Amino acid sequence: MANSPFGETVTERIVRVLETFDTDRTFQTAAEIGRRARLPSTTAHRMVADLVECGLLERDEDQRVRLGIRLWELALRGSRALRLRQAALPFMEHVQARIREHTQLAVLEDDETLFLERLSHPRAGANITRIAGRLPLHASSSGLVLLAYGPEELRERLLAGPLEAVSAETVTDPAQLRRVLAGIRRDGVVVAPGSVEAVSTGIAVPIREQHGRVIAALSVVLPRTAPTRPAIEELRAAAAGITDAFGAEGP
The missing domain is CATH 3.30.450.40 (GAF domain)
Incomplete structure (x- = not known):
């Protein structure tokens, strides 16, 4: 994976995004994810959109994001x-x-x-x-x-x-x-x-x-x-x- 300008790989940033979720914080906006993952706003919104497209995250009708069922499926295999x-x-x-x-x-x-x-x-x-x-x-x-x-x-x-x-x-x-x-x-x-x-x-x-x-x-x-x-x-x-x-x- 290519590095970010700060020396992080794409994989490391994806992990940071996923780690913003926990048992008490199951739904977030893309902006909240960006703040908690310490990512620029545009980067956070782009990464969230990509992860939703892949099924690793899901959006509800209010545009809040949660972990996707495909992530659960892959983890269990x-x-x-x-x-x-x-x-x-x-x-x-x-x-x-x-x-x-x-x-x-x-x-x-x-x-x-x-x-x-x-x-x-x-x-x-x-x-x-x-x-x-x-x-x-x-x-x-x-x-x-x-x-x-x-x-x-x-x-x-x-x-x-x-x-x-x-x-x-x-x-x-x-x-x-x-x-x-x-x-x-x-x-x-x-x-x-x-x-x-x-x-x-x-x-x-x-x-x-x-x-x-x-x-x-x-x-x-x-x-x-x-x-x-x-x-x-x-x-x-x-x-x-x-x-x-x-x-x-x-x-």
Whole structure:
């Protein structure tokens, strides 16, 4: 791709445009996209028009723009994340039927926790996570599992700080966090009360591939006062089932 006058490739600018959308900002005008993507107005309008023409963006009747369904279609073709979600979903549904709160599947992506799936009961307690949403690795039970089993270089870089406090009980002291991560690797589970919201407890276990490498985290979010042992047992059984199912599908 040709470079812009500022040294960026066309691909880099397209990524910047697409990244202006998030779970809270699903519709934008071309002018808003340009401001958030730090692009000249004429460039932003031209790029938005081209992406609409290709189906990667869509316009509504008010000329607002959203991500296009073709982008979703292309992203799912051959996606390892989709295969993982498909393998995990029956086991997540079983956990959800037993626990009746929130059940979540997350992976490590760009030094953050990315949630691929969430099942929730209509009367479940508080939970801020969303499908395709992200949280800092140290600030949720899923993220703590992914950080504990992730690359050592990543752990040391994050432990060097600063560590953002998502709630008053998020572990932001590097020495304390190091102890928490060591405990996860020892016990194969984390119970994290209040790390995201004071009224909730997150519980997570690792999901491994056939050769033992951790590829995801499976978690539930319970009310703070709920017992944790039944959820831990359900999660461990489900994680083992997902490992077998994902391995059976091949690479």
